[in-house]
Amino acid sequence: MNTIEQNVHSIEDQLGKSLREAQRDRVGLRVVVVTKYVSIEQAKEVVSLGYKDLGENRPEGLIAKQEALQDDSIVWHYIGSLQTRKVKKVINRIDYLHSLDRMSLAEEIEKRAEKPVSCFVQVNVAGEDSKSGFSPDEVMDFIRSLAQFERITVIGLMTMAPKNADTQTIRKTFSELKQLRDEVQLLGLSYAPCTELSMGMSQDYPIAIEEGSNFVRIGSAFFKNTTVDED
Numbered sequence: 602m603n604t605i606e607q608n609v610h611s612i613e614d615q616l617g618k619s620l621r622e623a624q625r626d627r628v629g630l631r632v633v634v635v636t637k638y639v640s641i642e643q644a645k646e647v648v649s650l651g652y653k654d655l656g657e658n659r660p661e662g663l664i665a666k667q668e669a670l671q672d673d674s675i676v677w678h679y680i681g682s683l684q685t686r687k688v689k690k691v692i693n694r695i696d697y698l699h700s701l702d703r704m705s706l707a708e709e710i711e712k713r714a715e716k717p718v719s720c721f722v723q724v725n726v727a728g729e730d731s732k733s734g735f736s737p738d739e740v741m742d743f744i745r746s747l748a749q750f751e752r753i754t755v756i757g758l759m760t761m762a763p764k765n766a767d768t769q770t771i772r773k774t775f776s777e778l779k780q781l782r783d784e785v786q787l788l789g790l791s792y793a794p795c796t797e798l799s800m801g802m803s804q805d806y807p808i809a810i811e812e813g814s815n816f817v818r819i820g821s822a823f824f825k826n827t828t829v830d831e832d
């Protein structure tokens with residue numbers, strides 16, 4: 602059995618190693634704790650340990666956590682595929698959207714958001730059928746076509762590495778996303794500064810950090826082998 606605190610120690614150890622390897626500072630790295638599988642109590646504990654960025658992938662889960670935690674210092678990240686009809690429910694409750702993956706979603710955000718939303722454009726770098734997101738060669742055109750959207754700011758790109766891939770494949774996926782990020786950034790679009798990279802999950806965050814990620818999305822590594830309090 603582990604405690605969340607023990608898991609935090611191993612994660613921070615690993616983060617320290619990967620950051621040193623990449624000659625980067627901890628302050629430049631945002632750790633989004635993905636709480637989608639865990640209880641409100643577990644989410645509270647991770648917040649009490651100093652993590653203020655929380656990630657959810659379903660509207661119901663997001664709203665339940667927000668209402669239970671009632672904490673204005675928490676920064677909320679929506680990380681999963683977002684159905685068009687659910688946009689209205691969540692878009693004004695979140696600080697970051699990591700999954701802008703289609704034009705119809707952008708259009709609905711434009712209609713429903715009360716102020717500009719910080720978005721990551723999701724890219725399916727490895728071209729997997731099971732994953733949503735733009736293929737790398739669609740990204741530029743998509744971002745250019747957002748010029749008239751007043752409620753969308755493209756702050757960066759997001760990807761997921763293929764599951765159970767070898768280190769080399771994972772590294773290649775991440776480095777391709779970074780290269781694409783650099784290309785978008787060079788366009789100098791005011792609505793798409795595209796300075797950020799959202800990549801790296803429990804299985805592969807060390808590689809993502811070495812490849813330049815500054816938003817890692819980590820869930821199971823925080824909560825593995827801990828019990829859920831149910832009484």
Ligand SMILES: *Cc1c(COP(=O)(O)O)cnc(C)c1O
Nearest residue numbers: 635658680802803818819820821
């Ligand atoms: C669930 C999820 C994560 C976290 O995954 P872990 O393997 O538990 O770290 C990160 N990003 C997205 C998009 C997810 O859906």
